[in-house]
Amino acid sequence: MTTLPRTASGERAAALLPQLTAWRRHLHANPELGFHEHQTSAYIAAELAKFPHLIVTRPSETSVLAVLKGGKPGQTVLLRADIDALPITEENSFEFVSQNKGVMHACGHDGHTSMLLGVAKLLSESPEEVNGEIRMIFQHAEEIGPGGAEELVQNTSLMDGVDVVTGLHLASQLPTGVVAVKPGAFMAAPDSFQITIRGKGGHAAHPEQAIDPIAIGAQVVTNLQHIVSRNVSAIDNLVVSVTYFQAGTTHNVIPDTAELMGTVRSFDPELRARAPGLLERVIKGVAEAHGATYTFQYDMGYRPLINTDWVANKLMDIAKAEVGENAQLAQPSMGGEDFSAYLTKAPGAYFNVGSGNELLESDYPHHHPRFTLDEESLVTGVRMLHAAALELGKPS
Ligand SMILES: [Zn+2]
Ligand SMILES: [Zn+2]
Structure with missing residues (x-):
């Protein structure tokens, strides 16, 4: 006491x-x-x-x-x-x-x-x-x-x-x-983002005829983690968290789209300004590599x-x-x-x-x-x- x-x-x-x-x-x-x-x-x-x-x-x-x-x-x-x-x-x-x-x-x-x-x-x-x-x-x-x-x-x-x-x-x-x-x-500045991965739905038994947005979305999630560990100095503070992943309806259908959401936290205004570009480069690269398209929305939160x-x-x-x-x-x-x-x-x-x-x-x-x-x-x-x-x- x-x-x-x-x-x-x-x-x-x-x-x-x-x-x-x-x-x-x-x-x-x-x-x-x-x-x-x-x-x-x-x-x-x-x-x-x-x-x-x-x-x-x-x-x-x-x-x-x-x-x-x-x-x-x-x-x-x-x-x-x-x-x-x-x-x-x-x-x-x-x-x-x-x-x-x-x-x-x-x-x-x-x-x-x-x-x-x-x-x-x-x-x-x-x-x-x-x-x-x-x-x-x-x-x-x-x-x-x-x-x-x-x-x-x-x-x-x-x-x-x-x-x-x-x-x-x-x-x-x-x-x-x-x-x-x-x-x-x-x-930190609490920014947020939304991603839609647009593939091509189909029968789950024939993924070769589809473009699977779930597999692509999963790669996007994994690769976004590399921004913090591989694109930003360890001295700078940045958090990228994917907090929402929604796709599909049942076990035997590959869906058309996957929806992702998440947050980006930072202190430094310059790093904050770079973040949307760093994210989009990853999303674009992964989506294009697999023949999918995407939409990406980034919203600036509080300073x-x-x-x-x-x-x-x-x-x-x-x-x-x-x-x-x-x-x-x-x-x-x-x-x-x-x-x-x-x-x-x-x-x-x-x-x-x-x-x-x-x-x-x-x-x-x-x-x-x-x-x-x-x-x-x-x-x-x-x-x-x-x-x-x-x-x-x-x-x-
Ligand atoms: Zn609160
Ligand atoms: Zn509070």
């Missing part, structure tokens, strides 16, 4: 635990998918309306913005929480299990929302201690491209005048209480999330002050995050707060039907975001 440093943010956050838990459980029981967070955003706005000094607006149909003008001059700081859930059927059995069948908070966004409500409450209780302006955005649709962040950045004035932005993701793979921060490349060094370093200092030796250097992740959209407009950094606890079985991976949170992690998140708002708001 590590003893945490005693700080004002820490003590105020700890006292909020029952309220944070109540918010999180309400949200967990009532999940909504991205772009459909109508009840969720109404609930957030109603809770924010209970706090003094906040200006609460709705920048888009299902997002909520709370602004607190501090009593002292300083920077404009944006804090972000995402609020959407996933199309997953929950397999947990606790009393606040999802009431919206087939939809589940399986990524921890219920926790993120609860934490930002907590920060709004703490900041609104003593605006005189706040520098500058703190904007708190409860962002819709992180899980569905093109993402809520992009919409807010492109279509609203949310980022106008913002000096620095931060936010966090809970991480079930890290123990509760850990805060992990990393300067530079933190999360890679590259933390601004000075912001990440400052967050690391805050983490050391708040959680002592639980402050860690984060590992980069091949997962994607639309937080990267905010970083096109202002410097900033995203970080992780551990929520994994074996005893509470809160160490299932994110997006798993049994994913859940150790609610103690909410306190860590609030103390970090509250301290960050106060620190980053100070005049530069």
Whole structure:
């Protein structure tokens, strides 16, 4: 058991635990998918309306913005929480299990929302201690491209005048209480692709009269793996995963087509730009060698999330002050995050707060039907975001 440093943010956050838990459980029981967070955003706005000094607006149909003008001059700081859930059927059995069948908070966004409500409450209780302006955005649709962040950045004035932005993701793979921060490349660009191999169907007993898209598709899958191992330097980070292969209807018919889908993950913009060409060269070569044709579609996902060094370093200092030796250097992740959209407009950094606890079985991976949170992690998140708002708001 590590003893945490005693700080004002820490003590105020700890006292909020029952309220944070109540918010999180309400949200967990009532999940909504991205772009459909109508009840969720109404609930957030109603809770924010209970706090003094906040200006609460709705920048888009299902997002909520709370602004607190501090009593002292300083920077404009944006804090972000995402609020959407996933199309997953929950397999947990606790009393606040999802009431919206087939939809589940399986990524921890219920926790993120609860934490930002907590920060709004703490900041609104003593605006005189706040520098500058703190904007708190409860962002819709992180899980569905093109993402809520992009919409807010492109279509609203949310980022106008913002000096620095931060936010966090809970991480079930890290123990509760850990805060992990990393300067530079933190999360990958999650691109996706679809391939159709078009052969010639026929009788399974006479493959010589057919062009078998299954055999060709299998070779495409194998050869795509060579891109990472043989076309890209081991120093660069690239992932190519084929995640879907669909063909055929029965045992004695060679089908006409095979459908494949997958994902490509990268950090480096140049490597990312090269990836579609590298994939297509393989697909074209294999298909043509066997007399098949193909269609290939490549979709760019969110930008890679590259933390601004000075912001990440400052967050690391805050983490050391708040959680002592639980402050860690984060590992980069091949997962994607639309937080990267905010970083096109202002410097900033995203970080992780551990929520994994074996005893509470809160160490299932994110997006798993049994994913859940150790609610103690909410306190860590609030103390970090509250301290960050106060620190980053100070005049530069
Ligand atoms: Zn997720
Ligand atoms: Zn998430």
